[in-house]
Structure formats: C-alpha cells, structure tokens
Amino acid sequence: EAPAIPATRAIDSLCPYCGVGCQTTYHVAGDGPQAKIIHVDGRDGPANAGRLCVKGRYGFGYPRHAHRLTTPLIRRPGIPKSVDLDPANPLAAFREASWEEALDAAAAGLARIKGQHGPHALAGFGSAKGSNEEAYLFQKLVRTGFGTHNVDHCTRLCHASSVAALLEGIGSGAVSNPVRDVEFADVMIVIGANPAANHPVAASFMKNAVERGAKLILMDPRETPLARHAHRYLQFRPDADVTLLLSLACVIIEEGLTDEAFIAARTDGFDAFRAAALAFPPERVEAITGIPAETVREVARLYAQGPNSMIFWGMGISQHIHGTDNSRCLIALALMTGQIGRRGTGLHPLRGQNNVQGASDAGLIPMMFPDYQRVADPAIRAKFESLWDTPLSDVPGLTVVEIMDAALAGQIRGMYIEGENPAMSDPDLAHARAALGGLEHLVVQDLFLTETAMLADVILPASSLMEKTGSFTNTDRLVQLTQPVLPLPGDTRADWWIIQQIAQRLGLAWDYAGPAEIFDELRQALPSYAGITWQQLEAEGAVVAPKFTEDGPSWPVLFEQDFPTASGRARFVAVAPLPAAELPDTAYPLVLTTGRVLEHWHTGSMTRRANVLDALEPQPWCTVHPDDLAAHGIASGARVTLETRRGAIVLEARADRAMQRGSVFMPFCYVEAAANLLTQPALDPFGKIPEFKYCAVRLAAETAI
Ligand code: SF4
Numbered sequence: 001e002a003p004a005i006p007a008t009r010a011i012d013s014l015c016p017y018c019g020v021g022c023q024t025t026y027h028v029a030g031d032g033p034q035a036k037i038i039h040v041d042g043r044d045g046p047a048n049a050g051r052l053c054v055k056g057r058y059g060f061g062y063p064r065h066a067h068r069l070t071t072p073l074i075r076r077p078g079i080p081k082s083v084d085l086d087p088a089n090p091l092a093a094f095r096e097a098s099w100e101e102a103l104d105a106a107a108a109g110l111a112r113i114k115g116q117h118g119p120h121a122l123a124g125f126g127s128a129k130g131s132n133e134e135a136y137l138f139q140k141l142v143r144t145g146f147g148t149h150n151v152d153h154c155t156r157l158c159h160a161s162s163v164a165a166l167l168e169g170i171g172s173g174a175v176s177n178p179v180r181d182v183e184f185a186d187v188m189i190v191i192g193a194n195p196a197a198n199h200p201v202a203a204s205f206m207k208n209a210v211e212r213g214a215k216l217i218l219m220d221p222r223e224t225p226l227a228r229h230a231h232r233y234l235q236f237r238p239d240a241d242v243t244l245l246l247s248l249a250c251v252i253i254e255e256g257l258t259d260e261a262f263i264a265a266r267t268d269g270f271d272a273f274r275a276a277a278l279a280f281p282p283e284r285v286e287a288i289t290g291i292p293a294e295t296v297r298e299v300a301r302l303y304a305q306g307p308n309s310m311i312f313w314g315m316g317i318s319q320h321i322h323g324t325d326n327s328r329c330l331i332a333l334a335l336m337t338g339q340i341g342r343r344g345t346g347l348h349p350l351r352g353q354n355n356v357q358g359a360s361d362a363g364l365i366p367m368m369f370p371d372y373q374r375v376a377d378p379a380i381r382a383k384f385e386s387l388w389d390t391p392l393s394d395v396p397g398l399t400v401v402e403i404m405d406a407a408l409a410g411q412i413r414g415m416y417i418e419g420e421n422p423a424m425s426d427p428d429l430a431h432a433r434a435a436l437g438g439l440e441h442l443v444v445q446d447l448f449l450t451e452t453a454m455l456a457d458v459i460l461p462a463s464s465l466m467e468k469t470g471s472f473t474n475t476d477r478l479v480q481l482t483q484p485v486l487p488l489p490g491d492t493r494a495d496w497w498i499i500q501q502i503a504q505r506l507g508l509a510w511d512y513a514g515p516a517e518i519f520d521e522l523r524q525a526l527p528s529y530a531g532i533t534w535q536q537l538e539a540e541g542a543v544v545a546p547k548f549t550e551d552g553p554s555w556p557v558l559f560e561q562d563f564p565t566a567s568g569r570a571r572f573v574a575v576a577p578l579p580a581a582e583l584p585d586t587a588y589p590l591v592l593t594t595g596r597v598l599e600h601w602h603t604g605s606m607t608r609r610a611n612v613l614d615a616l617e618p619q620p621w622c623t624v625h626p627d628d629l630a631a632h633g634i635a636s637g638a639r640v641t642l643e644t645r646r647g648a649i650v651l652e653a654r655a656d657r658a659m660q661r662g663s664v665f666m667p668f669c670y671v672e673a674a675a676n677l678l679t680q681p682a683l684d685p686f687g688k689i690p691e692f693k694y695c696a697v698r699l700a701a702e703t704a705i
Helices: 054-058 099-117 132-146 160-170 179-184 200-212 225-229 241-254 260-266 270-277 282-289 293-305 323-337 356-361 378-388 400-408 429-437 495-505 515-525 534-540 611-616 626-631
Strands: 009-014 023-029 036-042 073-075 094-096 122-125 187-191 215-219 232-234 309-313 346-349 414-418 441-446 458-461 470-473 478-482 542-544 590-595 621-624 639-644 647-655 663-667 695-701
Touching (some): 036 054, 054 611, 099 441, 132 356, 132 378, 132 414, 132 470, 132 495, 132 515, 160 323, 187 293, 200 215, 215 225, 215 293, 232 293, 241 282, 241 293, 270 323, 293 323, 309 323, 378 515, 515 534
Parallel strands (some): 187 215, 215 232, 621 647
Antiparallel strands (some): 478 542
C-alpha cells in the first residue's frame, strides 16, 4: 500500500545559501516539534524567476539534523580546547546550562577582559548568513558595548579586495548591475568565478543569454563547466591574471577602442593607467599568461565594442595578495570603454553568502560604520555617537586574519563569534585554531558544534534561516524578507534576541521588540536603505537598494550619470603585476587552489548536514591533471597526501582534464581533510584578504600523517 501523502502548508521565504537570493516556497507538514519541510519550490522572484539549484531545492534538511544544538552549553572545567574531541560524543566536553546562566557567563567573561585589558582586547565576528538586523545589532554591540571596532566577518575572506578597489575607483562596493542584465548584454566576461557551481541560477541566466546570441568569454585557470557555453575560453596560468588584464587594456588602447568622451567626462587618472597597460602587449606576455596574443586581441575587441558588455568575477580574482590590483584592472576595463552605467554593462562581483552584501552594508567591517562610512572620519564618528548616544573609539579595528594574529600574540583575549566558522574558513588553520584555542574567553553562537564552537567556553544555540524573520540583501542589492517556516527547536532562540541579551548584560539599555524595530533604526544609520520601509518589504517582497527616500526611486543600474565619489568622477588606479607570496619550488612543485563545489556551501556546516547534498558528495577529494597523476604513479581515485609548509592532509585524487598541468584544486568544505590546513595567510595589503588561490604544494601517494 502506498504511504499516505502528508498534507502540507506553503510558506514563502528565501534560499539559505548563495548570494543569488532565490525566493522559495517551503511545503511543510506537521506542527510544533514534528513540523518538517517536505519539498521546496522556486518562486517567481526577481533574482530567480522560479528557478532553484540543487542546494536550494534539496538542501533543506540541516535545521532538523540530529546534530542541531538545542540548549545552551558551558565548557566543563579542565577540558583542553581542541577540535579533536571524542568523535563518539563531542558534546561531553560541555554541560547543559539555562539561558540565564549561559548568557551571564558569556557576558561576564567579555566584561572581565574589557575591565582588565581594555576594549581592544575584545573582538567579534558577525555573520553573512544572518539577517541585516542581526548584522547591524552585532556590529553595534561590538562598537558600543565592547568599545572597539574589532568587528569583521567572512567578506574579509571573499570579496574584501574587490570592495576596496570598487570603493577607491567608483565610490561604491556593490554591483553596478543585476545578474539578469545579461538579458541586455552582447558580451559577458566571467573571470575567476565558477557560477555553474557557486551561483547556479545566475549561471542559468548566462546560458540563456548565450542561447539568445550573447558571447560569453570565460577566463579561468581551471576549465569550469561554463566553458562549454563560452565563445572563447582563456585558460590563463595561475597568478598571471594582472598581466592578462593589463594586456587586454593594452590592446584596447593600442587599437583605439577606448571611449575617449566617457574617459574625459567621467574619470580621472587614465594617463597613468594607460602608461602602465601599454607595457603589456599580448605578444610580449604570451609566455607568462599562456594565452595566444591573437585570442587576447579578439577578446579585447569584443569587450570594448560590445555594444553592451558586462564583467562578472569571483574569488579567483579576489583571493590573491594582488586581489585589489585584479579588481582595479577590471574597473579600468569598464571605465576606459564606457561599459558601465547602462543596462547590460557594468561590474558584478558575484557575492557568495546569502547576506554578504547586507552584512557589509550593515557595518560588519572594522574600518567602516554602516554604509561604508569611515571610522577614521571625525564627522562620521560624531554622527554615530549621536545616533547611538555613546562615545566611540577613533581607532579602526582589526580584520579577520589580523585578529587571529593578535589573539596568538595575546593582544586579543576574548571573542564573540556569531554564525562563522573561522576554525575551518581561515587560512593556515593550525595557526587559527591555536589562536582561538588560546583565548581566555570565547563565546560562539551557532546551529551546530562547529569546529569553532568546539573551542568555545560558552555556546549559544542559534536560529536557522528557516526559523527567523529578517531582511537579506542579495548580490544584486535586492533586499528581501524571510519568515519562519519551522518553529525554533528545543531551547533555541532568535539571534537578535541573543545579541540583545548579551548587550543588556554589558550595560547597554537595549529594548528592541523585534526585527521590524531594528530595521527602522538601521534605516537611520544607512542612507542607502533610508527609503526602504519594513511595510514595503512585507508588501513587495523585494526592494532594490540604494533607495534614499521613501518616495524616491531605486536604482537597479547604478552610475548612469555620475559616481558616488566626492567629485562625482571615477578613478583609474595604475597597477603592476606582483608575484604570489609562495611560488612552487623543488620541495613543493605544484600550485594549490581551493574553492567550492556545487553540492556544498562554504565550510559545509549546513550542507554536510543536509542529507541529500552530503549523499551526492560525501567525502573529500582533489582534482589533478591526469598526466600529473601519472607522473606521480598515482591512479585516479587513489588516496593521496597533499602537503604544504603548513600541514598535510589525506584525500581522494581525481584525474581531471579541466586542470592545468602543475596545479591541484580542492574544495574547502570537508573537515576530514580541511583544505585550510594547507593554505597560507599572506594578505592583500588593501583588502586584507588571504591568498587562498595560490600556494606551493606537493602530492604523493598516501602516507601516514
Ligand atoms: Fe540557493 Fe543560490 Fe541555488 Fe538560488 S542559486 S537556489 S540562492 S544556492
């Protein structure tokens, strides 16, 4: 007899994963603790038009996974801080506590360190998985309750260098045009990004544009799936990106394809950039980039002559010590050809997490208040002192990796980490885990006993996106609302409530009634959200930022008339190629690149606990060119050891012709073989982003480690 089909109710919300921001309908059966999601549909949202990828459609199991933390926990005395807990019972390192006891302990530890060592001995990491309201509250807590600007989040590990270059060049860190502007584009450059895996619904619109006749130019050292749809695929050598981009600019200048009227009317600094670019004709740098000069010339002509051309980029551009220079070159290409300020043109750094744009807008950035207003500016500081009715530090805060360094040096002694997992996501994990494990007091707020939570003194069980009301801002600057799909399980609480409880215990007179009231204050702090009301979000479901006044317009396409800089003009910044921080040598002869896969998301804390997704890709692997594997005497599918100067891991090796000779790729979502035990922490000097995309590695048949 066929099992009965359960009756379900339909609840509209959002996908919890990537920055595309797909709107969803969750079909839920049962009530109270028995409530569970049966299936998911895509809604006709502006970013997804009914589409979902495998993560959005099948990745809904994690909120009810058996590992879900449902009660506050306090570390038992004498248990060493380590991620190597008893795998059979890792929770044995902690005891259950009431909310009152856990919150008191969490806040008391932070207050004691502030009292003994001053405010700058504390730091906080907020989350791009949380809502705008949570991000806003968290950064306000650190700035006003801790008394420091040591507050950051995962954008430091993904697009910090892109944002640094965009703010410097065009005065705005967000995308200029939405993904779906590909419908108006004639040429699309996708460089250092793998949207087929990481932004699959965005990739589907790019493929539709190709079917319509647009030309896709894919540039990446790894032949990712979008190459099948590309008019030209440029498999440039790892670390040759700045050289390649300068050679494209050189062709555009040499062949008279610049938009001189646009350059004269709307930009500054072109002469210095032109001089820098003219030193890199493609014929001269062919051996460096690996790309035939004629191909570079053809691509440069296509992009410049569009008529409408867009550029998309991802971590392959940003996660280098020259990540800011890479983005400066992309900005320069758009400015010198006037490919910005119209539909189907512009610059789009594809954002990774579902609210990384909003978390950055809301102020989870150590050197900037909400809306990218600089901490170092006395007038801005005075404005926030007035809004928050408290004096504020004039010292810009430390960034993610700098905070880890300061913790290891004993300068940072206490941290509050909400929804981030630096014990998996930071470079050189042995160093990061030692830094976190050495803290005097660590408070972690999360859904699961993540590797970071394993090092905590107090763990506060948080709410998942499926259980919360909040606004989230996608990669297109669309602000969209979630609503609870499932009830909060066990003794978990809403994240905004937990942050407020900590704030109250640190002496702040906070009494927010809920997300709508927090959003009302957020609008006062962020001029670009000032015109968006909670009621409008509830009524319309999605509103584009910036929107400066309630009765004024939104701008899906930015920079039509001017740029939001002091002069209203954009700025070229001249660059020169810079070698990676750690080059291959005889001891470590290969190049390691890390990244993401279609089925898993970031450090895997959610997708590894979404049963369907984990069944699809259940164990760690790396890909290597088959000739490199053969040269090492290793068969595809065999287990291998990957080793760098920082650590070694064992995992499966897969032969893959998408790889270039001499390079290895692996995802960073697998705790069993954590990629970041191998990566190295050298930083881009402007964005302070680590060089995840390049370090020296050696490969061998499996050896004991
Ligand atoms: Fe979710 Fe991104 Fe997939 Fe859309 S494309 S369903 S937002 S993971």
